[in-house]
Amino acid sequence: MYLMMRRFLFLVFAIGLLAQQEVTIRIKGGVPAIRIAVPDFITKTYSNNGKSAATEIEDTFKADLSFSRVFDPLSPSLLSIVKDRNPEKPDLKAWESVGATVLFIGKVVEEPGGKLRFSGKLYDTRTGNFIFGKSYVGKAKFVRLMAHKMGDELLKYFGQPPIFTSKIAFISDRDGNRELYIMDYDGANQIRLTYTKAMEMLPAWSRDGEKIAYTSFRRGTPDLFVRYIYEGRDRLIATGGSNITPDFSLDDNLLLYSSSLPGNYEIYMYNFKNEQRRRITFSPASDLSPKWSPDGRQILFSSDRSGYPQLYIMDRDGSDVRRITFQGSYNASPDWAPDGDRIIYVSRIEGKFNLYLLFLSTSEVIKLTSGLSMNENPCFSPDGRHIVFSSNRSGKYQIYIMDYDGRNLRQLTQRGNNQMPSWSKIKYRR
Amino acid sequence: MKKLAIAFVTLSFLFTLGGCKKKEPVKVVAPGVQAPQKKTEEVKEKPIVKPQVQEENIENMSLEEINRKGYLHRIHFDFDKYNIREDQKPVLIRNAQWLKEHPTVKVLIEGHCDERGTEEYNLALGEKRAKAVRDFLISMGISPDRIKIVSYGKSRPLDPRHNEEAWAKNRRAEFVIIAR
Incomplete structure (x- = not known):
């Protein structure tokens, strides 16, 4: 008893100390950015549509590389130094001399029938080797996808997850009530998926990118559904009580979610194959937002079992529960980075929400957003280098992305309130 | 239920009476205007509005x-x-x-x-x-x-x-x- 008391006092003291300091260290980038030269594309177009499509391909491709934090594209002034632009036999020595380690020669040709062909060649300027060539053909309305696919090939060549074709699911009230939408990672191609005129919320992508689990009030109460987005059908997963915050397992067979069916929110695991569900947590508190660890062995979740929401990790069978957040009195909405070490979450201080990053290996905590607005529902990109979240910093709630260190903030949505983003996953192994 | 209904009827009745009183000034004749004597005498007897309530069901x-x-x-x-x-x-x-x-x-x-x-x-x-x-x-x-x-x-x-x-x-x- 005495020992417990001493431990308790120590804990209170430690929390008090931790709460005082706000760490503002910046982490180092994962890999050194690759210096890539992307001179202006060679284009052969015959119509205005073809011309604008060619421009869009080039702009999209370059924007992808700049966004990635994997590549560090040479500035236009550096590019302009190299005069020899023979696309068939590029002067690789000249490109190396201005700092490029790789060179990308892009070409867009308008084909008969209005289709566009986007081909690209990648060279190693040091060895002088041709690395690979790729070519995509598609209608003008799919030119962004062609650009993203080319970018993905570059990422894969350098051993990085192909994120440019990834998507973001979100909830928008732009047409009156909260419905489910998806868009490209860069905010293009925003598409509405549900027309329930009820309320949808808290979507989560499957790993194969073809399903979205989400909560819908279409039957009056918050029930859990899975939308098969390329089939346009829904499957009811959980009803009775409130059923929210789903997360797909690595093989998409097990869905974690929270249900208030037993009287308070507990974490459940639903098996798509045998349609059985298993309760994982047993506490009188609200256990919410379960997230699979990247290796599938553990579950991250939030619980107010200590009085206010804090983050916990447990084994996938519910055993060995340990608390991981000790700063702040309201920590929720966590997401686990693909590297397994970083956890992003929302912390409430004086009624405002900001995003924090916790390093499990060092227990270090970094504040990523600041200000008096709300920053909510953070979610990592499939490569862990970017974070999507919603914020009302500009008035209404909008969806933003930023890099892992808080840099390069971009607003992706404009109309209505846009919230609760989920970045799609990628099945990718090096 | 019954009590409430009675209370409601009574309230409505009082309200109707109150509403009736307010109408009185309309009957006042402006000075200088020769009004038919008969009519002014008639208003001395205040008309009573028949109480009407709607059953709220x-x-x-x-x-x-x-x-x-x-x-x-x-x-x-x-x-x-x-x-x-x-x-x-x-x-x-x-x-x-x-x-x-x-x-x-x-x-x-x-x-x-x-x-x-x-x-x-x-x-x-x-x-x-x-x-x-x-x-x-x-x-x-x-x-x-x-x-x-x-x-x-x-x-x-x-x-x-x-x-x-x-x-x-x-x-x-x-x-x-x-x-x-």
């Missing part, structure tokens, strides 16, 4: 109409709390009385929160508020099978502003009649 009303009438009143909560505040108990007691007088009515209790919680925890908090209200009504003798609950978290604020006044309004439980 919720069985004849649509659910929409019933809910528009607002027989059941919302209650409010403290920040991050879901216990029924002392000052809100009289409202719930009145709601319970009305439900007892209308034993066929079923009600949906909606729990709502202010914006200072995450979507997820506000859904949980709203549910706790709705449950606290349900438990209170049950303790007042209302049958549990007449009560449904739902939480909307912070998704449906009454007041969209971001200040104490708005937050206090938005932390609430609403009553929606779903069967009469």
Whole structure:
């Protein structure tokens, strides 16, 4: 008893100390950015549509590389130094001399029938080797996808997850009530998926990118559904009580979610194959937002079992529960980075929400957003280098992305309130 | 039920009389105008309007109409709390009385929160508020099978502003009649 008391006092003291300091260290980038030269594309177009499509391909491709934090594209002034632009036999020595380690020669040709062909060649300027060539053909309305696919090939060549074709699911009230939408990672191609005129919320992508689990009030109460987005059908997963915050397992067979069916929110695991569900947590508190660890062995979740929401990790069978957040009195909405070490979450201080990053290996905590607005529902990109979240910093709630260190903030949505983003996953192994 | 009906009739009667008195000045004749003597004499006898009341029977009303009438009143909560505040108990007691007088009515209790919680925890908090209200009504003798609950978290604020006044309004439980 005495020992417990001493431990308790120590804990209170430690929390008090931790709460005082706000760490503002910046982490180092994962890999050194690759210096890539992307001179202006060679284009052969015959119509205005073809011309604008060619421009869009080039702009999209370059924007992808700049966004990635994997590549560090040479500035236009550096590019302009190299005069020899023979696309068939590029002067690789000249490109190396201005700092490029790789060179990308892009070409867009308008084909008969209005289709566009986007081909690209990648060279190693040091060895002088041709690395690979790729070519995509598609209608003008799919030119962004062609650009993203080319970018993905570059990422894969350098051993990085192909994120440019990834998507973001979100909830928008732009047409009156909260419905489910998806868009490209860069905010293009925003598409509405549900027309329930009820309320949808808290979507989560499957790993194969073809399903979205989400909560819908279409039957009056918050029930859990899975939308098969390329089939346009829904499957009811959980009803009775409130059923929210789903997360797909690595093989998409097990869905974690929270249900208030037993009287308070507990974490459940639903098996798509045998349609059985298993309760994982047993506490009188609200256990919410379960997230699979990247290796599938553990579950991250939030619980107010200590009085206010804090983050916990447990084994996938519910055993060995340990608390991981000790700063702040309201920590929720966590997401686990693909590297397994970083956890992003929302912390409430004086009624405002900001995003924090916790390093499990060092227990270090970094504040990523600041200000008096709300920053909510953070979610990592499939490569862990970017974070999507919603914020009302500009008035209404909008969806933003930023890099892992808080840099390069971009607003992706404009109309209505846009919230609760989920970045799609990628099945990718090096 | 009967008592309430009588009280309603009486009230309506008094109200009708009151309304009649107000009409008097119309009959006053402006000076200088020669009015027919007969008519001024007639008004000395105040006419009595025949009392008319409409029977208010919720069985004849649509659910929409019933809910528009607002027989059941919302209650409010403290920040991050879901216990029924002392000052809100009289409202719930009145709601319970009305439900007892209308034993066929079923009600949906909606729990709502202010914006200072995450979507997820506000859904949980709203549910706790709705449950606290349900438990209170049950303790007042209302049958549990007449009560449904739902939480909307912070998704449906009454007041969209971001200040104490708005937050206090938005932390609430609403009553929606779903069967009469």
